[in-house]
Amino acid sequence: MGRSCLADRLEHYVRLTDREQQALARLEENERPVRRGAMVRRERDNSTELFVLRSGWLFSSILLDDGSRQIVRLHLPGDVIGLSAAAFGESPEAVVALTDARVHPFDRGLLRDLFEDHPRLAAIVLMLAKLDYVAVVDRLASIGRTPARARVASLILETAGRLRITKPDLGRGFDLPLTQEEIGDATGLTAVHVNRMMRTLVEDGVIARSGSRVEILDEQRLARIAKHVDRYSRLDTGWLPAAR
């Protein structure tokens, strides 16, 4: 599969024309390795490049002046990163690598080309943006309105669900390459309390852990604990423009 990984992802939703595939392939003509811990983009950075993530995990975060950090979103392979920076001319979020990764950077001029020549792909970009939006909204509800245990459960569940989209054979276990401090930054907790909450989840037999590996033992109960709002986030492609 030397194909575009973005195309691979979009094929889950629509059947792409050859011309559309070619347009997407242009987004991935360049490739850049990124090392674990590297800051791919700083907050307020005025670089307007976008990325397609080919392999590895990144995250977007906001830094507050007192040094605390809010992790907003994890990025998995196939994600398009930096739409906000392209739209604002300045990045509202920092982007950091959780693991070694490879990204395909491309100029926002190519995004414009998509809007001009491929209305259907442009509409799909909007849908991807809205997927991110809904994910952040769910995290907001989790942090704003559920206790610590539910927030941790929710993060595990959401991540497992996203991994399953591309790897349906995931089984119940997966690697979660986040330190407990990072999990805390994503859930609005301290590392210490994340530790305690994960311990209770293990003690209750809901999950198992060894190192960074997480295994979901009782998904139904995990979902109840997380107060998980089950969206079958299937995109509705019924409104899309005709392909070109």
Add this chain to the structure above:
Amino acid sequence: MGRSCLADRLEHYVRLTDREQQALARLEENERPVRRGAMVRRERDNSTELFVLRSGWLFSSILLDDGSRQIVRLHLPGDVIGLSAAAFGESPEAVVALTDARVHPFDRGLLRDLFEDHPRLAAIVLMLAKLDYVAVVDRLASIGRTPARARVASLILETAGRLRITKPDLGRGFDLPLTQEEIGDATGLTAVHVNRMMRTLVEDGVIARSGSRVEILDEQRLARIAKHVDRYSRLDTGWLPAAR
């Protein structure tokens, strides 16, 4: 000004062509009154209509199964509401009227037309979506990483800032048509604690209140308290496709 209120808003960012203005006018051919407290859209509602808000305030919210609620976003005149529902074929959020309001409903087929015939307007729609995204991200950081007083301060500051976009002559005072319970649902707090925090803000001379009217007495201090991340969210229109 019988003109499109969406066009009015977009003119702050770009100069619209006649053809673009006509396309936008089509979105506002219908009008519907909404009464205070009315639920314009239920969660999981499979209506895919969109709205332009002409007058009044609405909010989007998520309901959790234990009855608690997270208010995600306030909607002010000129906002486009329901893009997510259009993209997913089902609304991820409930939409409720805070005040009596008027909305312009339109079919998502018109959104498709925008993508096909007006690439620049389509790109602007993406930018508007990203504006919402960044607003929710900021709220996320506020709720996840700041104490109660900062969250309340942040909500007041953000709302004042948004109102000033359309009414630069706002002065320091404005009407905030939210109950303290609703402020709590927006900031992840209880109504009781919202009350206490607002009282400290009043006692410290940062704001004044009477009824639902809020007056900002010391904006700099309010911003410090809120740990406000100052984004001059000017949109960068440099990448947009040519107008048609």
Add this chain to the structure above:
DNA sequence: CGTCCTCTTGACGGCTTTCAATAAAAGTGG
């Protein structure tokens, strides 16, 4: 083999919630 990072656990304190009661305001129907 030493250093640094991460994980783990306990004790304590503080911020926020919960519970409760009253006052004030807004909405309703006569």
Add this chain to the structure above:
DNA sequence: CCACTTTTATTGAAAGCCGTCAAGAGGACG
């Protein structure tokens, strides 16, 4: 316009969840 009801605002006291501080253990990496 006035009683009546319902909603909203306000305040105190007590309890609980989570953060802070501290110390030690285990691992990764040079």
